Amino acid sequence: MKYLSIAAAALLSATPALAQESSDPIKLTLHDWSGQLVTTTIMGEVLKEAGYNIEYVQADYIAQFAGLKTGDLHVAMEIWETTGREAMDEAFATGNVVNLGETGMMAIEEWWYPKYMEERCPGLPNWEALKDCADAFSTAETAPFGRYLGGPVTWGGFDEERVEALGLDFEVIHAGTDAALFAELEAAYQRQDPIMLWIYSPHWAPAKYEGSFVEFPPYSPECYDDPSVGLNPDAAYDCGKPTGPIWKVAWAGLADKWPNAAKTIENFNIDNAAMGAMVAEVDLNGKSVDETVAEWMAANTDTWSSWIVK
Amino acid sequence: MRRLAKSGYVFWIALFAITWALSTFSFALYKALDARWIIRFPKQWQLELDGKISTFLDWLVESAGFYFFSFRDLTRAIAAVIEAPYQFFRNLLIEGFSSGIGETATQILPSLSWIAVIVCVTAIGRYARNWKLAGLVGACFLYLAVFGQWESAMITLASILIAVPIGVVGGGFLGIAAYRFEWVNRALRPILDLMQTVPVFAYLVPILILFGFGPVAALVATVIYAMPPMVRITIISLQSVPDELLEAGRMAGCTQRQIMWKVLVPSATPTLMVGVNQVIMLSLNMVIIASMIGAGGLGFDVLASLRRLDIGGGIEAGLAIVVMAIALDRASQAFAERKYQAALTGNFFQRHPLAVSALLVVLGTSALGVVIPAIQTYPDSWSVTTGPFWTDAMKWVNINFFDAFEAIKVVILQWLLLPVKGFFSGIPWAWGIIAMGLIGWRVGGWTLGLMAVLMMAFIAASGLWAKAMVTIYLCGVSVFIATVIGIPLGIWAAEKPRAGKIILGFMDTLQTLPSFVYLIPVIMLFRVGDFSAMIAVVLYALAPAVRYAAHGLREVPEQIIEAGLMAGCTPRQILRRIKLPLATPHLLLGLNQTTMLALSMLVITALVGTRDLGQEVYIALTKANAGAGIVAGLSVAFIAIIADRVVNALAEKQRKRLGL
Numbered sequence: 001m002k003y004l005s006i007a008a009a010a011l012l013s014a015t016p017a018l019a020q021e022s023s024d025p026i027k028l029t030l031h032d033w034s035g036q037l038v039t040t041t042i043m044g045e046v047l048k049e050a051g052y053n054i055e056y057v058q059a060d061y062i063a064q065f066a067g068l069k070t071g072d073l074h075v076a077m078e079i080w081e082t083t084g085r086e087a088m089d090e091a092f093a094t095g096n097v098v099n100l101g102e103t104g105m106m107a108i109e110e111w112w113y114p115k116y117m118e119e120r121c122p123g124l125p126n127w128e129a130l131k132d133c134a135d136a137f138s139t140a141e142t143a144p145f146g147r148y149l150g151g152p153v154t155w156g157g158f159d160e161e162r163v164e165a166l167g168l169d170f171e172v173i174h175a176g177t178d179a180a181l182f183a184e185l186e187a188a189y190q191r192q193d194p195i196m197l198w199i200y201s202p203h204w205a206p207a208k209y210e211g212s213f214v215e216f217p218p219y220s221p222e223c224y225d226d227p228s229v230g231l232n233p234d235a236a237y238d239c240g241k242p243t244g245p246i247w248k249v250a251w252a253g254l255a256d257k258w259p260n261a262a263k264t265i266e267n268f269n270i271d272n273a274a275m276g277a278m279v280a281e282v283d284l285n286g287k288s289v290d291e292t293v294a295e296w297m298a299a300n301t302d303t304w305s306s307w308i309v310k
Numbered sequence: 311m312r313r314l315a316k317s318g319y320v321f322w323i324a325l326f327a328i329t330w331a332l333s334t335f336s337f338a339l340y341k342a343l344d345a346r347w348i349i350r351f352p353k354q355w356q357l358e359l360d361g362k363i364s365t366f367l368d369w370l371v372e373s374a375g376f377y378f379f380s381f382r383d384l385t386r387a388i389a390a391v392i393e394a395p396y397q398f399f400r401n402l403l404i405e406g407f408s409s410g411i412g413e414t415a416t417q418i419l420p421s422l423s424w425i426a427v428i429v430c431v432t433a434i435g436r437y438a439r440n441w442k443l444a445g446l447v448g449a450c451f452l453y454l455a456v457f458g459q460w461e462s463a464m465i466t467l468a469s470i471l472i473a474v475p476i477g478v479v480g481g482g483f484l485g486i487a488a489y490r491f492e493w494v495n496r497a498l499r500p501i502l503d504l505m506q507t508v509p510v511f512a513y514l515v516p517i518l519i520l521f522g523f524g525p526v527a528a529l530v531a532t533v534i535y536a537m538p539p540m541v542r543i544t545i546i547s548l549q550s551v552p553d554e555l556l557e558a559g560r561m562a563g564c565t566q567r568q569i570m571w572k573v574l575v576p577s578a579t580p581t582l583m584v585g586v587n588q589v590i591m592l593s594l595n596m597v598i599i600a601s602m603i604g605a606g607g608l609g610f611d612v613l614a615s616l617r618r619l620d621i622g623g624g625i626e627a628g629l630a631i632v633v634m635a636i637a638l639d640r641a642s643q644a645f646a647e648r649k650y651q652a653a654l655t656g657n658f659f660q661r662h663p664l665a666v667s668a669l670l671v672v673l674g675t676s677a678l679g680v681v682i683p684a685i686q687t688y689p690d691s692w693s694v695t696t697g698p699f700w701t702d703a704m705k706w707v708n709i710n711f712f713d714a715f716e717a718i719k720v721v722i723l724q725w726l727l728l729p730v731k732g733f734f735s736g737i738p739w740a741w742g743i744i745a746m747g748l749i750g751w752r753v754g755g756w757t758l759g760l761m762a763v764l765m766m767a768f769i770a771a772s773g774l775w776a777k778a779m780v781t782i783y784l785c786g787v788s789v790f791i792a793t794v795i796g797i798p799l800g801i802w803a804a805e806k807p808r809a810g811k812i813i814l815g816f817m818d819t820l821q822t823l824p825s826f827v828y829l830i831p832v833i834m835l836f837r838v839g840d841f842s843a844m845i846a847v848v849l850y851a852l853a854p855a856v857r858y859a860a861h862g863l864r865e866v867p868e869q870i871i872e873a874g875l876m877a878g879c880t881p882r883q884i885l886r887r888i889k890l891p892l893a894t895p896h897l898l899l900g901l902n903q904t905t906m907l908a909l910s911m912l913v914i915t916a917l918v919g920t921r922d923l924g925q926e927v928y929i930a931l932t933k934a935n936a937g938a939g940i941v942a943g944l945s946v947a948f949i950a951i952i953a954d955r956v957v958n959a960l961a962e963k964q965r966k967r968l969g970l
Contacts, residue, residue, distance in 0.1 A: 032617045057524060058610050060602040062932045066515060067523025067604075071718065086933060141718045149838060154932045155924070156663070175838045176919035176928070179616050179830060186619050187708050187834035204618070283618055 022257045025055035026221045027074045029064045031067045034282045034289065035202050035275055039103065042291045042304070043268055050308045052261050062087050069096040069243065074251045075104035075265060081244025082107045082200065083155050088249060099254075100248040100262070104201055104269035107159070109244050112199035113137075114185075114211040116192050123213045127166065134169035146170040149184055149197040152177060157198065158224070158237045166216075170196070185209065202275045204283035216240030260309045267307035321752060329745055333736035348738045357771045364937030371519050385520040392472065393526050398466035403427065422687045423675040424455050424669075427464070431637065435627055435666040438644035450637035458693035459608065459630040464608035467634065469525060469600065470593050473532040477589040481537040482582070485544020486570065495545065502538045507906070507950035509913035510535055510599050511927045512943025515936040518603055528600035536592035540585040546575050547581030583646030590642055591822065594635045599823045608634075609824070616830050621704050622697025628827035635822040704831055712835065719841050727787060727840055734783040739775045741765050745950065754959035761955070764946035772941050774923060781922040781949060784840060784915075786906045788847035792904050796852050797897065800859025801885070810860060817853040825850050825914050833918060843915035850911045854903035862896025863889050892968060896959035905953045909946060923949075 026047060028040050044054045057073055065087050080086055091097035113124060120136045122128025130137075130146070137146030148170045150159045151233035159172045163178055175181045181197060182205055188195035189209050199205055199213070222229040223239040230238035248265060255262040274296075281292045297304060332339075340348045342850045369757040370381055406421040422430070428451045435444035454463040488495040511533055518533075521527040551574050559573040575582075601609030608631050615623030659666050679686030737745070743766040751759030769778045803810030829846050866889050874888045890897075916924035923946045930939030 001679065034618065057604055058601065058606045059523060059604050062934060063514065063518060063603055064523065065934055066518040070519065070522065072523040092933065123697075139837070143721070152919070152932075154929055173838055174919050174921075176915070176917040176925070179619075179835050180838050180918055183830045184617050184837055187712075190705050190708050191712055193712075196571040238824045 011295050016143060019094055021052075021260060023053060023256070025053040026254075026258060026261060027055045027057050027072070029059040029067075029073050029076045030056050031059065031061050031064075031078070034204065035279045036078045037274065037289045038278045038282065038293060039105075039270070040162065041289055042270070042296065043075070043077055043265060045293060045297055046268070046304045047138065047261055048309060049304075050261070050310070065091045065097065068249065068251050069094055071096070071251045071253050075100075076249045077268075078103065078105075079247045079249045080107045080200075081247065082109055082242075084247075091249070096252050096285075098250055098252050100250050100266050102269075103248055105246045105272050105275055107200060107202075107246055108213070108241050109198060109200040109241050110216070111196055111214040112206070112211055113196050113214065114189055117196075117211075120194065125212045127168075127214050127216045130168050130170070130214070137170070137194045139194075140294060141235055142171040142173075143285040144169070146196065148172050149181060149195070150174050151181065151198045155198075157240060157241065159198070160173075161235070161237035162216075162239075163239035165230075165232045167232075202272050202279060204279050207276060207280045214240075219243075263309040264307050267309065269307075314525050318511045325745060325748060329737060329741065332738055332741050333733050336736050336738045339738075348740070351770045351773060351775055355771060356773050357768075359772060360937035360941045362936070363940050364935065367516050367519070367936050373515075376534075382520060383784065386522060386938055389521045389526040389530075393474070395858065396468060396472045396525060396529065398450055399471050400465065401465040403468050409928075420676055420679055420686060422672060423679045423686045424460055425685060426672040426675045428452055428455070429671040430668050431641075433664040435641055435644070437664055438641050438648055443640060443644050447637045447641055453633050454630055455688040456692070456694055457626055458631065458688075458690065459611070459627060459696065460688050461629065462606070462608045462611050463630055463634060465605075466609065466631070469529055469532070469607065470590070470634075470638070471604055473529050473536065473593045473596075474586070474589050476529075477533050477537045477593065479585050481540025481585065481589065481611055484537075485541045485548065486575075488541065489548040490570075497591050498541065502541055503951050503954075504944075504947050505534055507909070507947035508940075508943040509910065509924065509927050509946055510596070511913055511931045512939040512946075514599075514603060514931060515934050515939060519936075524604040525600075525606070525888065526559050528603050528605035530594075531603070532600055535596050536589045537872075539588035539592065543581060543588065544578075547578035550581070555752050564589050580646055583642065587639060587642050587646070590638050591635060594631055594822060595824075596633055596639075600824055609617050612824050616826055619830070619929060620697065620701070621831060622695070622700035624827050624830065625700050626695065626697060631824060632822045633955075634820055636818075637835065671922050675682035704834065708834055715835050717857045719836055723841055727844065730787055731780070731783045731840070734777065734779040734786075737779065739770045742775070742779070743770060750952065750956060753963075758955055758959065762952050765952055769945045769948060772945060774926065774942060774945050777921065777923045777926050777942075778945055778949065781879040781912060781924065781946065782919070783910075784847070784920060784922055785905065785912060788844050788851060788908045789901070789904050791844070792848045792851045792855050793901060794907070795848070796855025796900070796904070797859045799852075800856040800900075801863060801890075803856060803860040804863035805874075805885075814860065817856050820849055821853045825911060826917075829914070829918065838919045840920060843912070843918045843920045846915050847911045847916065850914075851904045853909040854907060855900045858896050858900025858903065859893070862893030862900070863953050865896065868893045871952055894968070895961045895965045898957055898964065902954055902957040903959070905957065906950055909950045909953075913946070 009109055028044050030037055030040055030198075040056065044056060048054055057067075059067060062086070064073055064076055068076060069091060088097075088099070090308045092099065111127075113121075117136070118124050121129055121133035123132070134146035135144050137148070138144060139147045141147070146169060148159065148163070150172050151157060151174070153174050162168075163170045163172060175184070185192075185195060185199075185205065196214075215288060217223070217231060219240045219242045220229070221242075224236055224242075227234055227236045230236075232238040248268065250262065250265065254265075278292050278296060282289055329368060330666040336349055340346055373380070404658060406417050407419040408417040419787060428448055431451050432444045433449035435447035454460050480491050484494075484498060488498050513534070517527050517531050521530050555573055555577055556569065559569045564572060597605070597607065597609040598612060599609070601613060603606060611627035612624050612631075614620075615627060655661070675685050683689070684692075712824050743763055746766045747759045747763035749759075750762035769775060799813055825846060828849060829842075832842050832845050832849075870888060870892065871884060873883045879887065912922060913924040913927055914918070916922070916928040919925075923942050926942035927939055927946065930936070930942060
């Protein structure tokens with residue numbers, strides 16, 4: 001199909017509207033979580049409206065950087081400050097990958113517990129309540145310590161340090177993937193069993209399960225860097241986790257090949273609330289991504305048409 | 311004889327006692343002597359190979375070149391050659407042929423309709439054997455349509471249709487080369503070992519860089535993983551062609567080439583088809599990992615459903631892979647056993663009734679499909695889903711049986727997992743290397759011993775000793791449990807053919823069902839931890855233990871059992887005194903395969919959250935650190951190779967003792 005189409009494009013000498021820009025498809029990456037699918041589909045549909053050809057490619061979140069560096073892939077719509085920093089820095093350093101700015105969404109990650117735990121550990125969401133009721137979160141393997149299920153080791157997060165610095169009686173267990181994280185949450189929630197775990201937003205979990213984030217002392221860069229700052233004068237990390245933007249990242253050649261498309265992508269902006277509503281439509285109400293995006297596009301024509309650069 | 315056996319026991323007991331003592335007191339020893347090197351490999355001696363490998367790969371990708379083109383141009387050219395037929399199959403099966411790009415595209419030809427594909431595979435089934443097989447294959451594909459998996463399944467099928475021929479032809483030629491030239495055989499053997507034992511995650515990043523992101527890279531990874539059995543089976547099957555046949559060929563004045571293609575290959579064909587079958591199965595095993603790097607299809611559906619915790623969706627997509635495996639497996643086996651049939655006479659239509667009628671259906675449905683969409687694409691409203699059932703069943707089990715599971719888990723953790731973990735992680739690295747060498751030497755002579763020492767030293771020198779010990783512990787415990795469960799199941803399957811059919815069928819399903827599908831329910835019931843990892847490994851590695859035990863018992867010669875009966879043995883005595891000892895080599899081979907599968911599965915269980923070499927490989931992948939991934943992958947491979955050689959040597963010894 002590709003070869004035929006290139007031949008056809010040559011014969012028809014491309015569509016006039018895009019005379020100066022390439023008519024090759026712009027390749028956007030799709031990952032395996034709905035929020036990202038929604039973001040990417042919105043971007044793809046908007047670019048289609050602007051007259052570009054679009055191809056969606058399914059790719060692994062981190063492995064995709066290999067493709068972005070070589071130009072096999074062109075745009076990744078959601079790289080989270082919180083989980084993708086290292087990969088991004090490494091890719092930017094090669095000069096083959098560039099940052100197209102924030103998506104407008106903010107990543108929040110923190111310790112999270114289901115609502116029914118508030119009865120068993122009164123005083124939540126204030127973190128100081130955890131000092132007295134760590135045993136309410138314990139399991140056979142960790143007793144008398146509470147069990148805190150952290151994200152994959154690669155996510156970092158400094159939870160061991162946080163537990164130590166704040167003097168919490170918790171043992172940190174690392175899940176291997178986030179599917180494992182949410183599998184445990186789902187199971188515990190069904191049984192109304194105690195659980196404390198790492199959750200991030202925007203995600204469907206905070207919408208599906210009732211519960212809240214623990215309120216730790218607010219994050220500041222000094223708290224992470226300087227032991228003397230914060231509650232514990234001898235230890236760093238005695239505060240909550242930072243929040244961070246979700247970035248748009250692209251192959252460096254994008255702006256040369258499709259200059260206006262690159263600007264259009266830079267203009268893309270959407271907030272947590274709008275995204276959260278769409279993710280809930282998809283994951284909880286069983287609508288398809290395309291349907292949800294089409295509805296959003298119909299209701300927000302002004303928003304997305306203002307992104308387009310002709 | 312008896313004295314020998316006795317001294318053998320003394321050796322093993324002494325080895326275990328020393329290891330146990332060192333393991334228990336290593337920490338105290340380090341404190342007493344203030345010698346930290348006892349438990350930690352000294353940093354200044356570390357190899358730091360990962361950095362070198364990464365640099366080499368960068369060089370290979372960025373600047374390595376021949377006179378006119380770079381190395382990457384070469385791999386990209388290969389990628390383009392693979393991509394063209396792949397795209398053709400995709401267009402044929404699902405996307406349709408069109409010209410123009412994106413919105414402006416106009417369709418020239420539609421893809422095959424779902425009815426046409428089902429009719430074609432049914433005709434192939436009939437051609438390969440009989441109507442019964444045709445019905446089975448047709449029903450399998452109908453399942454894909456009815457359960458709404460059609461589109462993904464066709465994408466997966468397109469990649470299988472490319473990966474399998476490449477694997478089969480490439481593997482076949484390598485096998486022939488190894489048969490003809492001894493040096494090829496020698497050079498190939500370690501490479502094959504590595505291809506089969508280095509976890510796929512370890513070489514995914516270099517492949518992505520070289521072959522570009524997308525289905526082609528996934529196809530290359532699939533071929534690397536699925537080809538080795540084809541090579542091995544080709545060599546074995548050519549070697550086992552009777553000498554008389556060769557002799558006859560030479561007497562008839564055949565050239566080398568004629569002997570190969572007119573004598574050797576035709577007479578080895580039935581065995582070669584076993585290789586084809588293996589390639590198909592392993593390619594389907596790769597579907598999930600391939601989908602992580604852009605292959606899409608059923609693998610992607612499994613991953614995406616589990617990401618949403620849609621267990622039912624995951625199971626349905628997973629079962630679709632199983633169903634496809636069944637169809638392809640049965641059809642390929644039927645081709646292997648296909649007997650020569652007299653050619654039909656008459657005109658073209660009379661000679662090829664199947665091909666002609668299939669063609670008619672293809673043309674007919676394509677024409678009708680333009681008018682009636684339901685004929686072209688299976689309508690969504692007709693599809694059935696069992697998703698809610700699985701989700702509810704899981705919830706019911708979780709709420710009602712969790713406490714029972716928890717109790718069992720705590721007992722096994724305390725009495726088995728934790729002590730074994732303590733034992734292995736306490737072993738000082740220096741003694742670990744020596745002990746491995748001693749085991750190798752004892753079982754397979756000094757070459758094996760030396761190899762074991764070098765490989766273990768490599769692991770220690772890469773700074774992965776502690777992770778390797780966790781790997782050995784998890785793998786060891788899982789293999790032990792799989793054997794304890796698997797061998798009795800195998801015996802049962804062999805003694806009671808009817809039960810056997812069900813058991814072996816179940817084992818096939820467990821092996822082709824992507825492990826991700828049961829990983830998530832296992833986590834829901836057993837939480838993140840070593841225990842969940844162990845359950846997943848046992849489920850995956852159980853099959854060979856059962857299969858080889860059943861096969862070994864059935865292979866016991868009839869006469870010997872007869873003799874036992876005559877001597878007045880009870881059925882129980884026959885089993886214990888005759889069948890089991892004679893089946894030991896097979897049982898050991900089963901153990902060997904179980905170990906291999908357990909090790910390959912450990913890489914997947916990294917996703918649960920174990921802290922072993924598998925996790926190391928996975929972390930390297932997520933950080934795109936190719937060097938670290940390859941070093942950790944090699945460490946896994948070395949453990950696998952040592953285990954393989956030791957168990958094989960044991961099996962060989964036993965076989966000699968029994969005079970088989």
